[in-house]
Amino acid sequence: MTENVSASGLMPWFARPGARAWRCTSAPAEVRTFHAALPDYAPTPLTELPPMAAELGVGRVFVKDESCRLGLPAFKALGSSWAVHRVLSERVVSGDEPVTLVTATDGNHGRAVARMARLLGHHAHAFVPQGVHPQAVAAIVAEQAEVTEVAGPYDEAVRLAAEAAAAPDAVLVQDTAWPGYERIPGWIVEGYATLCAEIDEQLTVAGIVEGPDLVAVPVGVGSLAQAVITHYRSRPSGRAPTLLSVEAEAAACVLASLTAGEPVSVTTADTIMAGLNCGTPSSIAWPFLHRGLDAAVAIPDADSARAAADLAALGVYAGPCGAAALAGLRAVLTGRGAGTRRTALGLDPASVVVLLSTEGPAANPHSTTGDRP
Numbered sequence: 001m002t003e004n005v006s007a008s009g010l011m012p013w014f015a016r017p018g019a020r021a022w023r024c025t026s027a028p029a030e031v032r033t034f035h036a037a038l039p040d041y042a043p044t045p046l047t048e049l050p051p052m053a054a055e056l057g058v059g060r061v062f063v064k065d066e067s068c069r070l071g072l073p074a075f076k077a078l079g080s081s082w083a084v085h086r087v088l089s090e091r092v093v094s095g096d097e098p099v100t101l102v103t104a105t106d107g108n109h110g111r112a113v114a115r116m117a118r119l120l121g122h123h124a125h126a127f128v129p130q131g132v133h134p135q136a137v138a139a140i141v142a143e144q145a146e147v148t149e150v151a152g153p154y155d156e157a158v159r160l161a162a163e164a165a166a167a168p169d170a171v172l173v174q175d176t177a178w179p180g181y182e183r184i185p186g187w188i189v190e191g192y193a194t195l196c197a198e199i200d201e202q203l204t205v206a207g208i209v210e211g212p213d214l215v216a217v218p219v220g221v222g223s224l225a226q227a228v229i230t231h232y233r234s235r236p237s238g239r240a241p242t243l244l245s246v247e248a249e250a251a252a253c254v255l256a257s258l259t260a261g262e263p264v265s266v267t268t269a270d271t272i273m274a275g276l277n278c279g280t281p282s283s284i285a286w287p288f289l290h291r292g293l294d295a296a297v298a299i300p301d302a303d304s305a306r307a308a309a310d311l312a313a314l315g316v317y318a319g320p321c322g323a324a325a326l327a328g329l330r331a332v333l334t335g336r337g338a339g340t341r342r343t344a345l346g347l348d349p350a351s352v353v354v355l356l357s358t359e360g361p362a363a364n365p366h367s368t369t370g371d372r373p
């Protein structure tokens with residue numbers, strides 16, 4: 001085994017030397033063309049934050065700001081738009097009656113699925129676990145979706161959504177996979193590739209043609225991380241960056257799985273990082289997380305709230321999940337054992353860091369800081 005836990009023993013942290021050398025095949029190129037043809041499509045900003053580079057002791061820091069993606073305040077519509085397109089193109093062959101797109105959601109994914117259903121003349125039914133902010137639930141209802149609130153955690157909402165999707169003319173569009181349900185989540189992961197392609201282009205414009213040295217990714221079930229790993233571990237050229245996953249301490253199923261060496265479920269608790277509040281890694285993400293991820297860390301809510309406030313002071317408005325990327329990198333680079341962890345991440349004073357801010361404050365109003373003025 002090559003993995004190790006922080007020498008301090010205090011920090012919920014995992015590192016796998018050698019992950020940068022792992023390789024996989026790339027996502028299909030037509031995803032980008034599909035998104036580019038959507039009426040609301042525009043690349044989201046990649047904003048450079050020099051004060052953050054100074055604080056973190058690296059060369060340049062960029063934030064990929066997903067606070068407005070395809071008209072919604074989180075990155076998730078990239079995955080659901082492509083997956084729903086694939087699902088419906090298959091159904092055209094079998095009939096064109098309206099279908100009900102069923103999903104479980106911590107907020108953002110369900111809102112994106114409901115938006116797609118409404119735009120395309122179909123129905124949506126979202127199962128929402130406890131702990132999702134009422135405004136996030138209201139935003140799904142506003143997309144004309146039926147909402148069932150579940151008195152249990154995310155994994156329970158997924159189970160109920162899968163049961164409901166067994167009805168005629170219903171299709172489960174879930175952003176996590178398990179044995180026997182992997183094709184549609186696979187399309188959702190493919191959809192996220194557009195975000196990475198945009199980063200490459202934007203870094204090139206900023207004079208960085210080799211790509212980043214480190215990318216920090218907020219993680220719930222690991223589907224977004226799977227897309228990021230796929231992108232950076234399948235590139236024919238350019239440097240292989242260090243990939244860092246950041247989870248909520250209340251729901252660190254990927255960190256627990258990496259530590260155990262196999263996928264495990266954890267009991268989750270309340271967190272302001274609602275989109276990260278998932279207890280089980282996606283089955284199709286696991287091989288990528290296991291082999292291609294360099295490091296994983298888990299952070300408490302207070303760190304995410306502080307990161308959101310600090311980003312807002314620099315003009316980048318992030319919700320709690322979006323701010324988690326900065327909070328995670330800060331956690332790794334400070335405190336006991338920080339020097340060892342910096343070395344494990346391969347960071348030096350010239351390194352280029354990209355933080356994925358996956359949602360804006362409007363996606364998840366749990367945040368009391370970082371709100372857009």
Ligand SMILES: Cc1ncc(COP(=O)(O)O)c(C=O)c1O
Binds near residue numbers: 219220221224321358
């Ligand atoms: C804003 C936000 N960031 C990150 C994530 C994590 O994505 P994944 O569950 O694919 O790891 C989610 C998931 O819902 C999310 O809503």
